[in-house]
Amino acid sequence: MNASEFWKIIDTARLSEDNEGKDRESFFLSIRDQLAELAPEEILGFQTQLMTEFHKTFHWDAVAAAAIVFGDNCDRLDVDGFRFWIVSRGEQQMQAILADMDSIAELDLVPEEVYFFELGRLAPDVYEEVTMEEFPTSNLPVEKEFPDGEEFKRVDLPNRLPKLASDFGLLPEPGASTVDSQTEEDPFAPLSTDVSDEENPYGVTD
Incomplete structure (x- = not known):
């Protein structure tokens, strides 16, 4: 499956959504x-393309x-969701978001509507239902160890993405230090959270 065929499937699914694209x-x-x-x-090709695009968001x-x-x-x-x-x-929207992450402040986001981890499981589930065999992961693209861009501390969030932070009530603290309880080696703990094979059987966060 090539990229055009992959995006056609995504776009078709988006057109099927109700409530202004918020029906997951x-x-x-x-x-x-x-x-x-x-x-x-x-189906394998879809998952390969999906993970290729997913890895582009590792920033x-x-x-x-x-x-x-x-x-x-x-x-x-x-x-990851x-x-x-x-x-x-x-x-197109993915490219626009990656070019300006703060632009998503215009979308009036709520957590339940932007958690799409299930998208990474759909192709493996369908493959196993169709073939009655375990979904092979050995040829899927592997994610690099660290995200692109500059690391940050929690206290930096209002300055990092000011529009989005403001929407969620996060405002810069006058005189706030850029150092918090996180260590220099672990600037943002959730990224280092161990994800077990049971929680993530298809290796979508390798």
Whole structure:
């Protein structure tokens, strides 16, 4: 499956959404229905393209945005669920978001509507239902160890993404230090959260 075919599936699913594109279940159902009509090798191709696009979102700005949207309890799965949401927006919107992460402040986000981790599980689930075999992950793209861009501390969030932070009530603290309880080696704990194979059986956060 090439990139154009992949984005056509995503765009078709987006057109199936109700409530101004906020119906996650309709989106996921459309993806599943489209994948179920494909040959197993095409389902594998979809997942390969999905993970290729997903890895493009591995940037500290995306981590910062997820930290703002999901709050103090944000963990690695929240970050990755948010990154899958970015991909779900379609090729053009994804590129626009990655170019200016703070622009998503215009979308009136709520955590439940931007957690799309299920998107990473759809193709493996359909593949296993169709073939009755375990989904192979050995040929999927592997994510690099660290995100692109500059690291940050929690206290930096209002300055990192000011519009989004303001929407969620995070304002710069006068005279605030850029050093908090996180260590220099671990600037943002959720990114370092260990994700077990049971929680993430398809290796979407390698």
